[in-house]
Amino acid sequence: xxxxxxxxxxxxxxxxxxxxxxxxxxxxxxxxxxxxxxxxxxxxxxxxxxxxxxxxxxxxxxxxxxxxxxxxxxxxxxxxxxxxxxxxxxxxxxxxxxxxxxxxxxxxxxxxxxxxxxxxxxxxxxxxxxxxxxxxxxxxxxxxxxxxxxxxxxxxxxxxxxxxxxxxxxxxxxxxxxxxxxxxxxxxxxxxxxxxxxxxxxxxxxx
Numbered sequence: 001x002x003x004x005x006x007x008x009x010x011x012x013x014x015x016x017x018x019x020x021x022x023x024x025x026x027x028x029x030x031x032x033x034x035x036x037x038x039x040x041x042x043x044x045x046x047x048x049x050x051x052x053x054x055x056x057x058x059x060x061x062x063x064x065x066x067x068x069x070x071x072x073x074x075x076x077x078x079x080x081x082x083x084x085x086x087x088x089x090x091x092x093x094x095x096x097x098x099x100x101x102x103x104x105x106x107x108x109x110x111x112x113x114x115x116x117x118x119x120x121x122x123x124x125x126x127x128x129x130x131x132x133x134x135x136x137x138x139x140x141x142x143x144x145x146x147x148x149x150x151x152x153x154x155x156x157x158x159x160x161x162x163x164x165x166x167x168x169x170x171x172x173x174x175x176x177x178x179x180x181x182x183x184x185x186x187x188x189x190x191x192x193x194x195x196x197x198x199x200x201x202x203x204x205x206x207x
Contacts, residue, residue: 017055020045024066025073033120034113036063064123067110071128074106081137084144089151093164093195096138100168101191103134108172135165142202155202163201167194 014022023045027036038059042049056062078099082092114120130136142157 020052020055020062021065021069024062025069028066028070028110032110032113060120060123063120064127067124068127070110071107074103078102084141085148089145090195090199094191097164097191097194100134104168104172138164151202152204160198160202163198
């Protein structure tokens with residue numbers, strides 16, 4: 001290991017590959033992905049630029065891994081999602097909606113800088129675990145509650161899922177498209193409003 005590489009890792013147990021991923025993840029969390037370059041990552045990590053290619057196939061692999069680390073850090077920081085059959089459907093949907101709004105508010109800004117590099121997004125998707133995906137879990141939750149009889153038997157689960165997911169996307173995307181700040185995107189509706197609108201379509205009807 002060169003003196004420069006050794007200095008970059010001094011005081012920790014991480015490998016250089018892990019150090020580079022952690023550095024890129026921190027930069028994404030602080031600045032997003034727009035204009036993120038190999039040179040900038042290497043400089044921040046305290047290593048020579050060419051070192052990255054000893055540990056990753058290309059820049060896209062490093063950024064995809066850093067994005068996955070960023071998403072995992074966000075998910076771990078949020079409250080756990082409720083299980084089907086526990087609590088009330090209304091309260092559980094509030095938890096799912098609040099989780100989704102927080103997740104999108106912190107994750108979407110990092111992804112918008114990659115619109116012109118779909119290969120990174122494709123690699124990021126490949127690294128994702130469907131069982132941890134919020135949208136996948138929301139749909140599964142609604143299906144389970146339908147099977148338990150806690151929402152209507154004919155409830156349009158796919159439409160309800162898309163409605164909640166879209167409502168969580170909307171505040172962030174609207175702020176981006178209008179050129180406004182995205183540090184704290186605000187919706188024109190509350191979590192309670194969203195859940196009330198969804199339950200108005202899938203709630204149980206009197207016999």
